[in-house]
Amino acid sequence: MLSTRLRPSSCLRYKIIPPTHKRHFVQYFNEGFLDLALALPYPVNWPAYSATIILATVAFRTALLPVAFWTTSRRLRYEEHVLPVLRQMRPIVMHEQAIAMRAEGLLEDQNTRGKIHAKRCHDIMKVKEKELVKTHKCRTVTTAWLPFVTQAPLFMAMTICFARLAADPTSPFDSESFLTLTTLNHPDVTFTLPVILGLVTMANVESSHWILNPAEKEALKASEKNMAETVEKSGNKWLTMRFKLRSNMKDSMRIMSVFRIGLASIAPGAVTLYWLTSAIFGLGQTWLVNWVELKKRRELKASMPSPMSLAELQEKVKATPKPSGTESASEELKRKAKLQVSSKPRKSKGSRKQDRI
Numbered sequence: 001m002l003s004t005r006l007r008p009s010s011c012l013r014y015k016i017i018p019p020t021h022k023r024h025f026v027q028y029f030n031e032g033f034l035d036l037a038l039a040l041p042y043p044v045n046w047p048a049y050s051a052t053i054i055l056a057t058v059a060f061r062t063a064l065l066p067v068a069f070w071t072t073s074r075r076l077r078y079e080e081h082v083l084p085v086l087r088q089m090r091p092i093v094m095h096e097q098a099i100a101m102r103a104e105g106l107l108e109d110q111n112t113r114g115k116i117h118a119k120r121c122h123d124i125m126k127v128k129e130k131e132l133v134k135t136h137k138c139r140t141v142t143t144a145w146l147p148f149v150t151q152a153p154l155f156m157a158m159t160i161c162f163a164r165l166a167a168d169p170t171s172p173f174d175s176e177s178f179l180t181l182t183t184l185n186h187p188d189v190t191f192t193l194p195v196i197l198g199l200v201t202m203a204n205v206e207s208s209h210w211i212l213n214p215a216e217k218e219a220l221k222a223s224e225k226n227m228a229e230t231v232e233k234s235g236n237k238w239l240t241m242r243f244k245l246r247s248n249m250k251d252s253m254r255i256m257s258v259f260r261i262g263l264a265s266i267a268p269g270a271v272t273l274y275w276l277t278s279a280i281f282g283l284g285q286t287w288l289v290n291w292v293e294l295k296k297r298r299e300l301k302a303s304m305p306s307p308m309s310l311a312e313l314q315e316k317v318k319a320t321p322k323p324s325g326t327e328s329a330s331e332e333l334k335r336k337a338k339l340q341v342s343s344k345p346r347k348s349k350g351s352r353k354q355d356r357i
Contacts, residue, residue, distance in 0.1 A: 026160060033056070049173060050184065057278050072292065075143055077136055086129060165270065166185045178273065202257040203283055207287050
C-alpha cells in the first residue's frame with residue numbers, strides 16, 4: 001500500500017499582516033500639533049489653534065535665523081577680503097594685457113581689440129576671484145542659495161501639514177474663528193488676509209531700499225549702470241544671462257506677490273494664517289539683516305582705501321626705480337628695433353651720389 005506525505009498547507013503558516021493605514025510624517029505632525037495646542041496654557045478667550053499656528057511659525061523661523069546672519073557674514077567677508085584685491089588688480093591687469101597685446105602685434109580695429117582685451121582681463125580676474133573665494137570660504141553661489149535651500153523645505157512641509165489638517169472632517173479647526181476667518185478650514189471670504197499677505201510680500205521686496213540714504217541710492221543706480229555696460233562689453237553669454245536674471249528677480253517677486261493674493265484667497269484659513277505669519281516674520285528678518293549688513297558695510301567702506309586709477313598706476317610705475325637687468329615689453333621692442341636699424345649695412349659716399357643722380 002502506497003503512502004503519501006502531504007505538504008503542510010500554506011494557510012497554517014504564520015503570516016505578517018501589513019497595517020492597512022501607514023503613519024506618515026504629516027500624521028505625526030498633525031497629532032503633535034493638536035496635542036500642543038491643547039496643552040499650552042492659553043487664556044480662555046484665546047483661539048488655541050490659531051495662536052499655536054503663529055507660535056509654531058515664529059519658533060521655526062527663529063531657529064533658521066542664524067542661517068541668515070551666517071550668509072550675511074559670508075557676503076561681508078567677500079566684500080572685505082575679495083573685492084578690494086580685485087579692485088586693486090583690475091587696472092594692473094588691464095595695463096599689462098594692453099602691453100602684451102601690443103607686443104603680440106594685435107592691431108585689429110578698435111572694437112575687436114577692445115573685445116579681446118576685455119575677454120582676457122575677465123578671464124584673468126575670474127581665475128583670481130576663484131582663488132580668493134576658495135581661500136576665504138565665501139562662494140557667492142552657496143551664499144545666494146543657502147537661505148532658499150533651508151527655508152523652502154520647511155515652508156512646503158508646514159503648508160502641506162496645515163492643508164491636510166484643514167481638509168480632515170474630524171479636525172477641530174472647524175470650530176474656531178480668527179480675525180476675518182469664520183473657520184480655519186475655509187478660505188477668507190472677505191479677502192482681507194490675502195490682500196495683507198500680498199502687501200507684506202511686496203514690502204519684503206522693496207525693503208532693501210528703505211534704509212539707504214539718497215547718496216547710497218544714487219551710488220547703487222550708478223553701480224548697476226556700470227555693471228550693465230561691463231557685461232555688454234564683455235560679450236560673455238553666461239555673464240549676460242546671470243545679469244538679466246538678477247535684474248529681473250525683483251519684477252518676478254512683485255508678480256509673485258500678486259499671485260499669492262489669488263492663491264491665498266482659495267487656500268484654507270489655517271494655511272493663509274501660516275503664510276501671513278511667515279511673511280511678517282520674513283519682513284522683520286529682512287529689515288534686521290539689511291540694517292546689520294549696511295552698518296558693517298559703511299564701517300568697511302570708511303576704513304577701505306580708494307582703488308588706484310590707471311593714470312595713478314602709470315605714474316607710480318614711471319616713478320618706481322627699475323632693477324638692473326629688467327625691462328618692460330615696450331622697451332624690449334624699442335631695443336630690438338634699434339638693433340635691426342644698426343645692423344643694416346651702410347652705403348658708401350659714392351653709392352649715395354649715384355643714388356641721388
